[in-house]
Amino acid sequence: MPQPPRRATILEVAHEAGVSKTSVSRYYSGERERLSETMRERIVSAAERLGYQPNPMARGLKGGPSGLVGMLVADIRNPFSVAIMHGVEQACRQAGLSLMVCNSDNDPNQEKAQLALLSSYRIEGLVVNAAGRHSEALHSLAQSGTPLVLLDRTLSDVNADQVGLDNAAAVDMALDHLVERGYGRVLFITEPPSLASSRQARLERFQARCAALKLPANTLITEVTTPRHIEQALKEFHRTRGPRPAILCANGQITQAVIRSVKVLGLAVGEIGVLGIDELDWCDLTDPGITTLAQPTDAIGKAAIDCLRQRQTGSGDPPRSHLFLPRLIARGSTQPPLLA
Amino acid sequence: MPQPPRRATILEVAHEAGVSKTSVSRYYSGERERLSETMRERIVSAAERLGYQPNPMARGLKGGPSGLVGMLVADIRNPFSVAIMHGVEQACRQAGLSLMVCNSDNDPNQEKAQLALLSSYRIEGLVVNAAGRHSEALHSLAQSGTPLVLLDRTLSDVNADQVGLDNAAAVDMALDHLVERGYGRVLFITEPPSLASSRQARLERFQARCAALKLPANTLITEVTTPRHIEQALKEFHRTRGPRPAILCANGQITQAVIRSVKVLGLAVGEIGVLGIDELDWCDLTDPGITTLAQPTDAIGKAAIDCLRQRQTGSGDPPRSHLFLPRLIARGSTQPPLLA
DNA sequence: TTGTATGCGTTATCAA
DNA sequence: TTGATAACGCATACAA
Numbered sequence: 001m002p003q004p005p006r007r008a009t010i011l012e013v014a015h016e017a018g019v020s021k022t023s024v025s026r027y028y029s030g031e032r033e034r035l036s037e038t039m040r041e042r043i044v045s046a047a048e049r050l051g052y053q054p055n056p057m058a059r060g061l062k063g064g065p066s067g068l069v070g071m072l073v074a075d076i077r078n079p080f081s082v083a084i085m086h087g088v089e090q091a092c093r094q095a096g097l098s099l100m101v102c103n104s105d106n107d108p109n110q111e112k113a114q115l116a117l118l119s120s121y122r123i124e125g126l127v128v129n130a131a132g133r134h135s136e137a138l139h140s141l142a143q144s145g146t147p148l149v150l151l152d153r154t155l156s157d158v159n160a161d162q163v164g165l166d167n168a169a170a171v172d173m174a175l176d177h178l179v180e181r182g183y184g185r186v187l188f189i190t191e192p193p194s195l196a197s198s199r200q201a202r203l204e205r206f207q208a209r210c211a212a213l214k215l216p217a218n219t220l221i222t223e224v225t226t227p228r229h230i231e232q233a234l235k236e237f238h239r240t241r242g243p244r245p246a247i248l249c250a251n252g253q254i255t256q257a258v259i260r261s262v263k264v265l266g267l268a269v270g271e272i273g274v275l276g277i278d279e280l281d282w283c284d285l286t287d288p289g290i291t292t293l294a295q296p297t298d299a300i301g302k303a304a305i306d307c308l309r310q311r312q313t314g315s316g317d318p319p320r321s322h323l324f325l326p327r328l329i330a331r332g333s334t335q336p337p338l339l340a
Numbered sequence: 341m342p343q344p345p346r347r348a349t350i351l352e353v354a355h356e357a358g359v360s361k362t363s364v365s366r367y368y369s370g371e372r373e374r375l376s377e378t379m380r381e382r383i384v385s386a387a388e389r390l391g392y393q394p395n396p397m398a399r400g401l402k403g404g405p406s407g408l409v410g411m412l413v414a415d416i417r418n419p420f421s422v423a424i425m426h427g428v429e430q431a432c433r434q435a436g437l438s439l440m441v442c443n444s445d446n447d448p449n450q451e452k453a454q455l456a457l458l459s460s461y462r463i464e465g466l467v468v469n470a471a472g473r474h475s476e477a478l479h480s481l482a483q484s485g486t487p488l489v490l491l492d493r494t495l496s497d498v499n500a501d502q503v504g505l506d507n508a509a510a511v512d513m514a515l516d517h518l519v520e521r522g523y524g525r526v527l528f529i530t531e532p533p534s535l536a537s538s539r540q541a542r543l544e545r546f547q548a549r550c551a552a553l554k555l556p557a558n559t560l561i562t563e564v565t566t567p568r569h570i571e572q573a574l575k576e577f578h579r580t581r582g583p584r585p586a587i588l589c590a591n592g593q594i595t596q597a598v599i600r601s602v603k604v605l606g607l608a609v610g611e612i613g614v615l616g617i618d619e620l621d622w623c624d625l626t627d628p629g630i631t632t633l634a635q636p637t638d639a640i641g642k643a644a645i646d647c648l649r650q651r652q653t654g655s656g657d658p659p660r661s662h663l664f665l666p667r668l669i670a671r672g673s674t675q676p677p678l679l680a
Numbered sequence: 681t682t683g684t685a686t687g688c689g690t691t692a693t694c695a696a
Numbered sequence: 697t698t699g700a701t702a703a704c705g706c707a708t709a710c711a712a
Contacts, residue, residue, distance in 0.1 A: 007460075007484070009688090009689055009690090010689060010690065010691095011689075011690095019698085019699085020698070020699045020700075021689090021690085021699090021700095022691085022692090022698075022699055022700080022701095023697090023698065023699075025689095025690065025691060025692090026691095026698090028690095029690095029691070034697070034698090035697075035698090036697065036698090039697080039698085051480075053456060053460060054460075054689085054690075055401075055460060055688095055689055055690070056457075056460050056461065056690095057397050057398075057400040057401045057460070057461065057462065057688090057689075057690090058397075058401055058688075058689035058690040058691085058704090059689080059690055059691075060397040060690090060704095061395075061397045061398055061401055061688090061689080061690070061691090061703095061704045061705065061706090062689090062690050062691045062692080062703080062704055063691080063692095063704070064690080064691060064692095076422055076425060076426060076429075077422060077423075077426060079419075079621075082416055082417060082422060083417075085416060085443075086416060086417060086443075086445070089416075089443055089445060090445075093445075093450065098442075098453070098454075098457050099442070099443075100440050100441075100442070101440075101441045101442075101443070102438075102439070102440070102441075103425075103426075103429055103439075103441070105426070105429060105430075105433075110433065113438070114438075116393055117396075117438050120393060120394075120395060120396050120397070121396065121397070121461075122397065140391075144347070256621060256622070256625070259625050260624070260625060263624075263625065280621075280622075281419075281596060281620075281621075281622070282596070282620075282621070282622035282625065282626070284600070284603075285596070285599050285600060285603065285622065285625075285626055286622070286625055286626055286627070287626070287627050349704090349705055349706085350705065350706060350707095351705075351706095359682080359683090360682070360683045360684080361683090361705090361706080361707095362682075362683060362684080362707085362708085363681090363682065363683080364706095365705095365706065365707055365708085366682090366707090368706095369706095369707070369708095374681070374682095375681075375682090376681065376682090379681080379682080394705085394706075395704090395705055395706070397704090397705075397706090398688090398704075398705035398706040398707090399705080399706060399707075400688095400706095401687095401688045401689065401690090401704090401705080401706075401707095402687085402688055402705090402706055402707050402708085403688070403707085404706085404707065404708095
């Protein structure tokens with residue numbers, strides 16, 4: 001049995017190189033400038049020989065920078081979350097940071113545990129993409145000095161930056177597009193708007209904007225896990241007499257559920273308009289394609305990391321909000337009326 | 341400015357409770373049994389008051405169990421990877437383990453860095469879902485005693501368990517289904533089969549099985565990023581005279597690319613059969629739906645964690661292989677021939 | 681049952 | 697420019 005070959009320690013490297021461990025430490029702590037040429041060479045070669053790599057545990061214990069960024073995701077199976085995550089990752093790579101991702105799977109207990117885990121690993125910043133109401137944990141984390149970035153969510157009374165979609169502008173773009181394509185009444189379908197989340201913002205803007213445009217508006221608040229509700233609402237909405245109808249889906253999950261229900265009911269997409277917030281892999285594969293508002297996920301991820309890095313240096317600034325505009329991708333699900 | 345309130349240490353708790361830090365340590369190290377009733381009470385209440393939580397860094401430094409499992413993913417945007425990850429996560433939760441996920445985004449350098457990061461955090465096991473050929477790093481990790489589980493991939497000469505799809509059975513099921521539905525020739529489309537990966541297994545079985553069945557077989561090896569190749573191959577395959585044609589897609593990414601190309605070319609899905617390995621969110625939303633072989637992702641994830649835990653105790657056993665059968669979900673893309 | 685003392689690998693403080 | 701030494705927070709062998 002090959003006994004576990006311990007990883008080389010800084011002491012062993014120092015010994016091998018014939019120098020003190022302090023010097024080796026300096027070499028790896030970004031103080032190479034202060035070392036003589038010979039010293040550097042001896043250290044590199046010794047480290048090379050022993051395959052030395054600094055132990056982040058010991059580093060973290062001392063309180064130095066960890067180079068670690070945490071990300072908390074509420075639902076890893078949501079493609080939008082994954083897209084954002086990808087953006088965050090790219091940004092981290094460019095910044096020379098490591099990213100540690102935890103998924104809470106929408107379980108508050110799990111979320112709390114993950115938060116504890118991340119914070120205990122001395123992360124230098126946390127990107128939160130979770131809808132839960134774990135305010136306490138986040139608060140304490142923020143107060144402990146960890147830079148915080150909230151995605152798609154605002155949290156009052158906490159020193160955290162916020163990055164996400166300009167929900168008001170997005171809803172406006174959606175409604176303008178629907179009107180332009182000749183739809184005369186709109187049903188907005190959303191998951192339950194939790195406190196202070198972007199769902200709330202979208203819903204409110206929808207209602208306000210429809211009122212302003214004098215556009216007949218309906219709203220359905222439902223879970224995606226209960227397709228019955230959606231089918232029921234669609235049936236009623238479709239049956240009702242009135243101008244040309246369209247559905248506005250508050251996010252990708254809803255879009256998927258709606259398309260499924262529309263299929264079940266045998267309704268004709270396009271005739272009944274469908275517009276979804278969030279672009280999905282398959283929006284161009286259905287027949288007709290689904291019109292969407294695509295969020296600039298890479299830019300959002302990058303902005304999140306930028307926020308964290310700014311906080312690390314000048315931390316006194318008040319919380320900021322970075323809002324991004326979506327891009328409209330028009331497809332067959334919102335077609336002009338047929339000239340009959 | 342509210343100065344960062346350091347996290348409470350074990351020493352402070354001991355002080356607050358009027359006991360020694362050893363006792364507090366015992367309390368949190370699973371030796372509560374050995375403490376007196378009074379002792380326990382004092383410790384809990386003190387810890388409660390100070391909001392104490394053990395510092396895993398310091399713990400890890402000492403060499404104790406970390407309760408951490410790492411997972412290395414090659415492409416987080418692959419829905420199949422996410423599905424597996426979800427299964428792994430559930431299993432971790434049940435086992436009381438924490439999961440730390442790293443995505444290499446198919447970048448070998450990144451992959452190497454992630455591996456170093458994970459190993460340095462004293463993970464108790466690593467689940468690898470990456471196609472790269474970072475054998476050296478994995479080898480050294482395995483030899484250092486860290487239990488390893490390979491997903492969808494075998495690696496010779498390394499002490500690692502393997503969990504994944506029974507590729508041979510899957511290909512057999514696919515071909516049997518296609519034949520049964522009246523298809524007489526098959527085009528297999530796959531990404532480049534890297535060494536020892538499951539792609540290789542599927543490809544080989546496809547060719548062997550088609551030969552055995554005397555089924556006319558074609559093969560296209562392509563990247564999903566170059567749809568031209570797929571379109572070209574589809575056009576040719578469709579144009580060629582012969583029995584009823586079908587496409588077998590080696591994985592979800594290929595399925596998506598194929599459906600897209602089929603649409604571009606204006607071919608009729610179903611008339612030209614399409615069967616994909618891996619179930620996708622939207623397979624029932626296209627018209628017609630896509631027939632797939634769904635992998636039991638939750639079971640696979642659970643098996644991976646089971647392997648790790650077994651290794652932790654009895655480590656002497658030879659590497660094992662856990663293979664799972666897929667479930668066929670028949671949809672319109674593989675329909676019986678029309679009676680004309 | 682409880683406490684004391686030492687070491688884990690690193691960085692920071694100080695002295696040389 | 698370099699090196700000795702004391703923390704960091706915790707677990708553990710050992711003593712009481």
